[in-house]
Amino acid sequence: RPLAVRIGLATGTVVVGExxxxxxxxxxxxxGEAPNVAARLQGLAGPDEVVIGLxxxxxxxxxxxxxxxxxxxxxxxxxxxxxxxxxAMRRMEGRFDAAHEGKPLTALVGREEELTLLLRCWQQxxxxxxxxxxxxxxxxxxxxRLCHVLRERFAEPHTALRYQCSPHYTNSALYPIIxxxxxxxxxxxxxxxxxxxxxxxxxxxGNAALIAESAPLIAAMLSLSTGRYPSLNLxxxxxxxxxxxxxxxxxxxLAHRGxxxxxxxxxxxxxxxxxxxxxxxxxxLQGLPVLLVATHRPEYVSPWVGQAHVTSxxxxxxxxxxxxxxxxxxxxxxxxxxxxxEKILSHTDGVPLFVEELTKSVLESGLLREEGxxxxxxxxxxxxxxxxxxxxxxxxxxDRLAPVKEIAQIGACIGREFSRDLLSRVAALxxxxxxxxLGRLVDAGLxxxxxxxxxxxxxxxxxxxxxxxxxxxxxxxxxxxxxxIAHALETGFAxxxxxxxxxxxxxxxxxxxxxxxxxxWRKAGALAIGRVALQEAVAHLQKALGLTxxxxxxxxxxxxxxxxxxxxxxxWAGLHGWAAEEIxxxxxxxxxxxKSQRNAQSLLLGLWWMWSNTITQGRIADSLPWAQRxxxxxxxxxxxxxxxxxxxxxxxxxxxLGQLSExxxxxxxxxxxxxxxxxxxWIQLTGHDLKTFVGVYSCQWIxxxxxxxxxxxxxxxxxxxxxxxxxAFNLVWALTxxxxxxxxxxxxxxxxxxxxxxxxxxxxxxxxxxxQVSVPQAAGLAQLHQGHSFEAIPVLRRGIESWTNVGGxxxxxxxxxxxxxxxxxxxxxxxxxxxxxxxxxxxxRPAFQERIxxxxxxxxxxxxxxxxxxxxxxxxxxxxxxxxxRQQGAKSWELRVAVTLAxxxxxRGQRDIARDLLSPIHGWFTEGADTKDLIEARLLLERLSGDxxxxxxxxxxxxxxxxxxxxxx
Numbered sequence: 001r002p003l004a005v006r007i008g009l010a011t012g013t014v015v016v017g018e019x020x021x022x023x024x025x026x027x028x029x030x031x032g033e034a035p036n037v038a039a040r041l042q043g044l045a046g047p048d049e050v051v052i053g054l055x056x057x058x059x060x061x062x063x064x065x066x067x068x069x070x071x072x073x074x075x076x077x078x079x080x081x082x083x084x085x086x087x088a089m090r091r092m093e094g095r096f097d098a099a100h101e102g103k104p105l106t107a108l109v110g111r112e113e114e115l116t117l118l119l120r121c122w123q124q125x126x127x128x129x130x131x132x133x134x135x136x137x138x139x140x141x142x143x144x145r146l147c148h149v150l151r152e153r154f155a156e157p158h159t160a161l162r163y164q165c166s167p168h169y170t171n172s173a174l175y176p177i178i179x180x181x182x183x184x185x186x187x188x189x190x191x192x193x194x195x196x197x198x199x200x201x202x203x204x205x206g207n208a209a210l211i212a213e214s215a216p217l218i219a220a221m222l223s224l225s226t227g228r229y230p231s232l233n234l235x236x237x238x239x240x241x242x243x244x245x246x247x248x249x250x251x252x253x254l255a256h257r258g259x260x261x262x263x264x265x266x267x268x269x270x271x272x273x274x275x276x277x278x279x280x281x282x283x284x285l286q287g288l289p290v291l292l293v294a295t296h297r298p299e300y301v302s303p304w305v306g307q308a309h310v311t312s313x314x315x316x317x318x319x320x321x322x323x324x325x326x327x328x329x330x331x332x333x334x335x336x337x338x339x340x341x342e343k344i345l346s347h348t349d350g351v352p353l354f355v356e357e358l359t360k361s362v363l364e365s366g367l368l369r370e371e372g373x374x375x376x377x378x379x380x381x382x383x384x385x386x387x388x389x390x391x392x393x394x395x396x397x398x399d400r401l402a403p404v405k406e407i408a409q410i411g412a413c414i415g416r417e418f419s420r421d422l423l424s425r426v427a428a429l430x431x432x433x434x435x436x437x438l439g440r441l442v443d444a445g446l447x448x449x450x451x452x453x454x455x456x457x458x459x460x461x462x463x464x465x466x467x468x469x470x471x472x473x474x475x476x477x478x479x480x481x482x483x484x485i486a487h488a489l490e491t492g493f494a495x496x497x498x499x500x501x502x503x504x505x506x507x508x509x510x511x512x513x514x515x516x517x518x519x520x521w522r523k524a525g526a527l528a529i530g531r532v533a534l535q536e537a538v539a540h541l542q543k544a545l546g547l548t549x550x551x552x553x554x555x556x557x558x559x560x561x562x563x564x565x566x567x568x569x570x571x572w573a574g575l576h577g578w579a580a581e582e583i584x585x586x587x588x589x590x591x592x593x594x595k596s597q598r599n600a601q602s603l604l605l606g607l608w609w610m611w612s613n614t615i616t617q618g619r620i621a622d623s624l625p626w627a628q629r630x631x632x633x634x635x636x637x638x639x640x641x642x643x644x645x646x647x648x649x650x651x652x653x654x655x656x657l658g659q660l661s662e663x664x665x666x667x668x669x670x671x672x673x674x675x676x677x678x679x680x681x682w683i684q685l686t687g688h689d690l691k692t693f694v695g696v697y698s699c700q701w702i703x704x705x706x707x708x709x710x711x712x713x714x715x716x717x718x719x720x721x722x723x724x725x726x727x728a729f730n731l732v733w734a735l736t737x738x739x740x741x742x743x744x745x746x747x748x749x750x751x752x753x754x755x756x757x758x759x760x761x762x763x764x765x766x767x768x769x770x771x772q773v774s775v776p777q778a779a780g781l782a783q784l785h786q787g788h789s790f791e792a793i794p795v796l797r798r799g800i801e802s803w804t805n806v807g808g809x810x811x812x813x814x815x816x817x818x819x820x821x822x823x824x825x826x827x828x829x830x831x832x833x834x835x836x837x838x839x840x841x842x843x844x845r846p847a848f849q850e851r852i853x854x855x856x857x858x859x860x861x862x863x864x865x866x867x868x869x870x871x872x873x874x875x876x877x878x879x880x881x882x883x884x885x886r887q888q889g890a891k892s893w894e895l896r897v898a899v900t901l902a903x904x905x906x907x908r909g910q911r912d913i914a915r916d917l918l919s920p921i922h923g924w925f926t927e928g929a930d931t932k933d934l935i936e937a938r939l940l941l942e943r944l945s946g947d948x949x950x951x952x953x954x955x956x957x958x959x960x961x962x963x964x965x966x967x968x969x
Contacts, residue, residue, distance in 0.1 A: 051083045107329055108149045109352075110322035111142065114313055118150050121311060122291050126156070126259045130285035130309055132292045134302050137315035140353025140462065143295035146315070147263050150293070158259040161251075165269040167463060168415045171524075171540060172500060173273040173533035176264070177247060178222060189455040193224045200224075206253035214246045223499045235728055237532040237574075238766030240273070248281050255288040262292040268300035272535035279303055282310070317350030326352065330359050335374040339381055340367075353462060354393075360445065361393045364400060394446075394468035401444060404437035405472070408446060411458060412469035413481040413510075420456040425488040426481065483511035501527065502540055514547045521547070522564050529567065532766065534575040541568040555597070562593040562602055569609055577769065578616040579807030583609060600639050601685070607633065607642075608686055611649045618809020618842065620656040621849040627653050641682070644673040648690055652697060656810065658851035658888045660701045667694045679725070687729045692722045696738045703744045704852075706891025708928030715741040719754070728765040732758050736774045743778070744892065746932035748785040751778060773802040777815055784818060789825040796822065813839040814853040817860050824864050836861045855885035855893035859900050866904055874904055892933065895921050899937050906944060915944040 051069065065087045071080040108115065114135075121131040135143050151160065161180060169175035185199040200218055204211045216229035221243055232239055254260050264270075264278070278294075285292060286309045296302070304310045318326065323345055327336065336344070340362060348354035362368065368375040398405045410426050411418045424434055438458065441447045446465050451457040460466040473481070486507040489497055497504045505520035521544035528537035544564045551557045565586050572582045587609040594602035611626035627649035634642030651666035674691050683689050695718025703711035715738040722734035735758035742751035755778040762770035780796030783789075796819040800812065820835035839857045843850050858881030865874035878901040885894035898918045905914035922937045929935075 051085050053081055053083055108145065109326045109329065110318045111146055111149075111315070114146060114315065115149060115153070117311070117313060118146070118291075118293070119153060122150070122154065122259075122261070125289055125291040126158075128287070128289050130255075130288045130290040130292075132282055132285060132294070132304060132307070132310040134305070134310065134312045135293060135295045135315065136298060136300070136312065138298060138351065139464065140351045141315045141317070142352040143315060144265060145352070147265070147293055147295065151261065151263075154261070156259070158261055159254050159257070160261045160263070161254070163262070163264045163274075165264070165266040165271075165274070166416055167269045168417075168506070170269050170271055171502065171528075171536040173271055173528065173531055173536050174221060174243075174277070175271055176274055177277065181218065181222060188452055194228070196222070196224055197228055205250060205257065210249060210253060214250060217243045217246045235765050236530050237768075238764060240532040241766045244273075244277050244280055247277055248284060251281060251290070252284065252288060255285075255290050258289070260288070260290045262290060264292065264294040266296065267294045267302075268297045271533075273531075273533045282307065285309065318352060318355075319350065320345055323348065323350055323355055326355055327359055330356065331363070331375070333373065334370065336362070337368075337375060337377050337381075340375075340377070343381070353464075357393045357397075361397055364397065364444075391464060391468050391471070394465050395472060397444065397446065398469055398472060401440060401446075404440045405469070407434070407437040408441055408465075408469040409473050409477075410481055410485075411447065412460070412466045413473075413478060413507075414485055416463060416466055417457055417459045419451075420458065422485070422488055422493065423458070425492055426484045478510065479512050482507045482509075483513065486511055486513070486516075499527075500524075505540075505543070509543070509547065514550055518544050518547050518551075518560060518564075522567065525564075525567055525571070529571055529574075532574070534571045537571040538568060538575060541571065558593050558596055562590065562597060562599065565590050565593070566602065566605060569605075573609075577806035577808065578609075578612045579809070580613070581807075583613040587613065600637065600642065603633060604630070604639075604641050604645060605685065608645055608649070611653075615649075615653060615656070616810055617807055618812060618850060619847045620653060620810070622847045624650070624653045624657070640673060640678070641685075644670055644682070644690060645686070647673070648688075648693055651694070655697050655701055656850050656852050658854065658884075658890070660705055660889050663697065663701055667698050670694050683725070683727050683730060687727070688733070689722065689725045689727060689730045692718055692725060692730055692734045695721060696734050699738050699741050700744070703741055704888075704890040704892050706895075706925060708745055708892065708931050708934075710927070711741045712745065715739070728761065729767060732762045732765065732767055732770050735761070736770055736778065739778060740781075743781045743785065745928075746785050748782040751782045751785070755779065755782070773799060773806075773808070776802065777811075780815075780822075781818055784822050789822040792822045793819065793826070809842070809848070810850065813843050813850055813857060817853060817857045820864070821860055824860075824867060829864055829868055832864045833861070836864065851884070851888070852890075855881045855888070855890060855897055857881075858884060859893075859897040862897075862904070863900055866900075866907075871904060871908060875901065878904065891921065891924060895925070895937055896933055898922075899933070899940055902940055902944070906940075911944050915941060918944070 052066075066084040067087055069083050069085050071082050073080055118133060121133050125131045135146060137143055161184075163176035163180050165176050181200070181203070185196070185203045187196055187199065191199070197215070197219055200222070201211065201215055204214050204218070206214070216232055217239070219225075219229065220232065220239070234242060251260070251262070267275075267278075270278070282292070282304045286307075294302075302310075302312075305312060324341065327341065327344060335341075344355065344358050344362065348358055367377060367379070367381070369378050398408055401408070407423070407427055407429070411423060414422060414426075420434070420438070423438075424431070427434055427437075429437065438447070438449070442449060442458075445461060447458045447460055449456055449458045460469075470478070486504055489504050489507065501520045502524035505517045505524060508514075508517035508520065521540050525537045525541035525544065528534070528540060541564055545561065545568070548557060548561045548564065551560075569583060569586050569590065572580055572586065576582065587606050590602055590606035591610070593599075594606050607626060607630045611623050611630070614626055615623035627646060630642055630646030630649055632646075633639070634644075634646050647666045647669040651663050651670060654660075654663040654666060670690055671694060679689055679691070695714055699711045699714040699718060702714055718734055718738045719731075722731040725731070735754055739751050739754040739758070742748070742754065755775055759771050759775045762768070762775070776795050777799035780792045780799055783792035783795060796815065800815050800819065803815075804812065816835045816839045820832040820839075823829075823835065824832035836857060839853070840861075842848055843854055843857065858877045862874040862877035862881065865871075865877065878897055881897040882894055882901065885891070885897055898921050902914035902918040905911070905917070918937060918941055922934070922941060925934060929938075
């Protein structure tokens, strides 16, 4: 029944509606006496206060916080009237709670087994064995209702956290987390930032250190900027990671205080950053007294399925008998005419929401008359009296609310949720009329409300309600409403638009104002990149690109598209790595636009990204033309930026092709053009300081060319220079890759030391590529050289897999050859040969040609063949390795292959040939006498010369780590 008294909180008025059947004096007042009733009741309170009587008190339930003002005698009413002052509207935590506003619910029907499972999981969680339950099902199947009943069944004390995802904020980072924090902290619109910070600090749990650590990050997440906390001074990615860590830490701290229930509603709409939080949190819950219930539609694929503490619970449609029981609950036991009941049963197909809406539609239609314990049809049931779909049902209900239907339609244009404040700026109604219209929509069960009187938020009960209201609008009217909403947002909600430009962009897009929408989508993408919410950034920027295609061709359009594509490439690189296909497609478009616009910087970026994409995939031969094009463009325009990056790219391509002299020549050209004043700009463009860039590669080829001590000095100098530059990515990259010199020198302690520093910095600075991919690769190398081949195998495999999973191919031949060595040392000779053959196959591909490792790969193949006793085949591979090393001028590779071949020849009794092979290359070296390769070569030569030869000695080994294994063999 309608409320006896409707409360207009925004206007401070009381409006009498149709009275309910009640003996209280208030309910006997006629509708026509509304002004007098308002005056009588308002006389008990101040001008900004509202009071209600008993009948209204019963009807409003828990929607408001009330103060009992006792019994009063009102003018014109004989009996004493009990009245309450309305203090505030209660904030409703979830969509379901808001929908039902504390009113009695019908009994839960047909979900007894599912509820029992949830209660059992809760008991396990209370006992300290955390549980996650994924409640899945189609729209309207009753997921939220089941969660509501679950909470009602919890008698013991516990903490509850509820999060609501939204279809309109799937690309707004941490939207449900932010909403929950603002709800739990009881933010009011009139609160100052300092007051909001006070509320946040009061809300946080844990010891003083945890709260002090958490508060600045939570404040930044909520866009609360004050001088209360020192600047975070964290790179965006690290700030994001620390924020997620702090949020997870707050959950853990709450769980340590007592059992915790977390309900995450509609995770099929979750934004990617909130999904990251859940992915990090779910494994931690297993040892905490926490039950996490996540509701979702069938299209959502959970990454947690298969974990021991995760249960999937699918809600199916109700059986016909259960549907009939549900209808009986809704009609309060009154029986519907058989033909009406059959229509509902057949059309709803067991979906509870469909049942509810169609039953309401029938009861509101005026076709039925209540007669005792049943209903009768007042006339024959007409065709299509009961709509055949929920959308039709909702549209019919909206049509019956014709005077207020437009308010629902304006709300539908705003979104699934809309504030009264924004609605009032768009709707052509005064305050009282607007409240009356909203009240009718609430009474009809189509929208719900929550929030404080000053900041009421309305929500469509279901996405289908919003869709139905939206679909009833003509396209021209939709465009106009979206334009009006955009204007209202710009003029009245500047702070909201500044933090969420995608909101304004959405409305301009649907208003057809493409030129206004594109910069806003671009700004939203830039903000998301700054927060390292890269999936959200890509989504925003792709929308901007899609709209750009609708603009007429012009130079201005090309300029706009170019700025968007440059941003989206940075986001894709951070999201998928430089090897991603999207990078090359987008970079090609950047090149086309840069040429047309004669934009040298964009041309540089496009060419550099094409080169980076190609070489990262391991296509070394294919990368060289891109490097050459940088040089050609730089030569034509005399542009120093293009020239220096052209020489840097050519240097790296030549290095991996095994052309060491050519690489060294290009490095000299880079250093000749390098200038400290330009260096910062180059770092901003590509993330690399080019002097550091040269040092990282030159220390490696210097070792290969036979100067191990010089290589170590250059590696140290490269790291020192990177530290003075002070750019996090550049420093971590340098520390990781110039450390390879210590792998070549077989100095695992130095390798572990330097890579350990890189790992720590990468984690501090939020650079996951390094600690997830590069560091495991280097750690595997170190373990192998420390003699821990068994432990090295899974580490190396993980590093290789992590790299190839993101499309990486460069360095794979070297890493797989090292893995092959570890497998061989464990006796897995067939596996080792297979890995080596994979290396050779990749090296020989025409587009790849990563020949810098070829001599070492051939050496290892010869060594494994020796272990199998296939000496002739081994000699063929080893001699090919020496030829390759000599062709490249790679003296260190040549020495290593020569030691292996000499040991083979010695085993066959060809000691003179072995000595003649090894002695010249060993004698060439003028430094590095204390390195492992030269020590082994010297010892082998001494034995071959007879100084330390034992006649019956077993196999002479190139690797002291393998001596015992091969002697036994």
